[in-house]
Amino acid sequence: MPKLSDVIAALEALWPPERAEHWDAVGLVCGDPDADLTRVLFAVDPVQEVADEAIRIGADLLVTHHPLYLRGTTTVAATGFKGRVVHTLIKNDIALHVAHTNADRADPGVSDALAGAIGLRVTGPLVPDPADPAGRRGLGRIGELDAPLTLTEFAERAAKGLPRTAAGLRIAGDPEQQIRTVAVCGGSGDSLFADVRAAGVDAYLTADLRHHPASEAQQAGSPALIDAAHWATEWPWCEQAASQLDEISDRHGWALRTYVSRTVTDPWTAHALSPATTSSGAPR
Ligand SMILES: [Zn+2]
Structure with missing residues (x-):
């Protein structure tokens, strides 16, 4: 013992x-x-x-x-x-x-587990640790899917692979966009947008994405974004x-x-869908 x-x-x-x-x-x-x-x-x-x-x-x-x-x-x-x-x-x-x-920075680390859960083959860290000569440690991970999926299909796979939360996943991007390479970061990942862009991946899956960084990242073109519950990632x-x-x-x-532990400790406990609306920009 x-x-x-x-x-x-x-x-x-x-x-x-x-x-x-x-x-x-x-x-x-x-x-x-x-x-x-x-x-x-x-x-x-x-x-x-x-x-x-x-x-x-x-x-x-x-x-x-x-x-x-x-x-x-x-x-x-x-x-x-x-x-x-x-x-x-x-x-x-x-x-x-x-x-x-x-x-987070270990090999394997938090983002390796996240990548594995959603079916990605890890090719390296998103932000390599300069202290690691092998280049295996660092923040976030970049991974590949075995075969391309549409954004909708990939999001479904991620939702299945991650533990269930009330919030589920939020997605930004063209539902038909082909996804092959993905960056992931377990936990709050909106400080890594510049690295995600530099990596040239098709999608980025992380948590706690905020309005301004997410909308600016979208305006710059790809990648598609998937925002999961912090706990789930x-x-x-x-x-x-x-x-x-x-x-x-x-x-x-x-x-x-x-x-x-399988106790869900995500602080968000329910999710209400907005009712469907007609057109936008109606005079009032
Ligand atoms: Zn965390």
Whole structure:
């Protein structure tokens, strides 16, 4: 049976903390390095529902993509949303470890899992990490479809490959446009438009696209845009990460079981379609 410190060392070898962005807060949030580990739960968000799920399955370690505390705090009192999570975890002997932008930049990383989930063969990072001579690490990924699909068909495939959310996918572009090459970025990806354009891909799938960057990207011509729920674009990483830890665990002969949370922690819970309208620009 491994100690928490053994498993943390393995996770930090997969996602070295020094590769995280300078503003990020990754690594161990709570937990005793000497504690024995038997069950590990992977999830995107360290929220109360996920902490409760960790208790239900008897997890000793929760590994999340998003940090619990990104900025400093002066209290972990259970009166607050985050303090309650800390209390729940510590009272139940559950450690919390975060792998965020260090997991984004890893090989394989968050966007490799996203690309795999929607049937893309990854050809390289969208923004290569200059510190990686092999050119395999970096932000986002560029991938190819085995055979071209129309934008509508590709969006359907992406909707099927990603976990279900209330928001679903938003699409911008000609429905009949042929899609062969696609850039993806798990999480908020509208800061990478210049790189997407430079890559010359047919489509870009990411999350949290905003009005102005998205409309400007459209005016510049292709690529088509697919905007998915932030949680849905990062969730495939949980399965990838659990498999990576399973392999390490087998190699060491650890009696460790991994679990992936299926709790949807996307904040949007419903979606209302606008009623059909007649023509636009009618006088009023
Ligand atoms: Zn994210």
